[in-house]
Amino acid sequence: MLERAAIDDMQARIGMKKGRLTIGASSTIAGYWFRPYLSKLIQRFPDINLKITTGNTQYIGQQLLDCQIDIGLVEGTLSDPRLLSCHWHDDELCLITSLTSDTYEHDWAQHTWLLREPGSGTREATELWLENQGIIPIRCIEYGSTEGIVRAVAEGLGVSLVSSRVVRESGYADDVSVMPISIRFRPLFIVLLKDRPISPLVEKCYNILMSQS
Numbered sequence: 001m002l003e004r005a006a007i008d009d010m011q012a013r014i015g016m017k018k019g020r021l022t023i024g025a026s027s028t029i030a031g032y033w034f035r036p037y038l039s040k041l042i043q044r045f046p047d048i049n050l051k052i053t054t055g056n057t058q059y060i061g062q063q064l065l066d067c068q069i070d071i072g073l074v075e076g077t078l079s080d081p082r083l084l085s086c087h088w089h090d091d092e093l094c095l096i097t098s099l100t101s102d103t104y105e106h107d108w109a110q111h112t113w114l115l116r117e118p119g120s121g122t123r124e125a126t127e128l129w130l131e132n133q134g135i136i137p138i139r140c141i142e143y144g145s146t147e148g149i150v151r152a153v154a155e156g157l158g159v160s161l162v163s164s165r166v167v168r169e170s171g172y173a174d175d176v177s178v179m180p181i182s183i184r185f186r187p188l189f190i191v192l193l194k195d196r197p198i199s200p201l202v203e204k205c206y207n208i209l210m211s212q213s
Contacts, residue, residue: 019201020049024060024069026076026121028146029188032165033089034073040208048201058119064193070202072191073209075163076121085189088209093125093184094164096176098156112158113137114149122146125186126161150176 021041025034030052041050053060053069057076061083063069078085097111113130116123130137141158143149147170149160154175161184167173190209192198198206 019045019199020051021045021071021201021205022051022053022069023071023073023205024053024055024063025073026057026060027054028075028091028122028163028166029073030054031147032163032169033091033188037209040211041205044204044208045201056117056120057124061191064191067193067196070199071205071209073188074121074191075186075188076119076124078189078191082194084192084194086191087187088190089188090185091188092164093129093161093186094167095159095161095179095181096150096153096167097159097179098153099175099177100156101159101177108133108159109135109137111137112139112141114152114158114160115140115142116146116149117142117144121186122162125184129161129184 023034034052038052041048053063055063057074057078060069060072060074061078061080064072064083065080073088074085075091095108101111113126115126139158141152143152146162146166149162150167150170150172152158153160154172159179164178167176167178190206192202192206
């Protein structure tokens with residue numbers, strides 16, 4: 001009887017009716033990109049034990065290295081050679097100010113900049129844009145979430161470069177001004193641990209993520 005139960009359990013796992021899958025997603029992806037894919041996963045595999053871990057890009061990378069998650073979704077660069085990154089989507093970034101903000105004739109260095117914490121993909125993209133524009137802000141304030149930054153900008157606390165998708169879907173699109181700058185896109189990545197064997201369930205998850213939402 002126990003042998004039969006063990007065989008049935010193994011066959012269920014091979015058929016992906018059962019099993020455990022842990023996905024790590026950086027904050028913007030977890031909140032604004034991942035939902036349709038999560039819905040597909042639940043529909044396809046309703047009986048698996050599914051866990052979603054969120055954090056910034058560097059945190060998700062470390063979780064992969066520590067084998068705490070099976071697959072990662074990030075919006076920043078992970079340079080560790082033990083990780084394998086595959087391009088997933090492109091996220092449009094935009095520069096936002098409050099509706100009443102004085103733009104100083106676009107002298108962006110004179111504004112307070114609201115930034116994500118170090119290790120965030122949004123922080124990385126912002127710092128690269130500022131460097132390319134030769135902008136050294138007079139003051140920076142760190143926030144732990146992009147949505148929190150959009151709210152703070154709406155209240156006139158500063159300016160920021162953020163995902164346009166967050167602006168559109170956060171409910172604050174009418175409370176901020178999107179400034180006319182060159183459109184910048186940043187890549188989003190699916191990340192795996194390079195030398196870790198890929199289970200059938202992880203492979204199916206990868207295929208769902210690479211399909212159109």
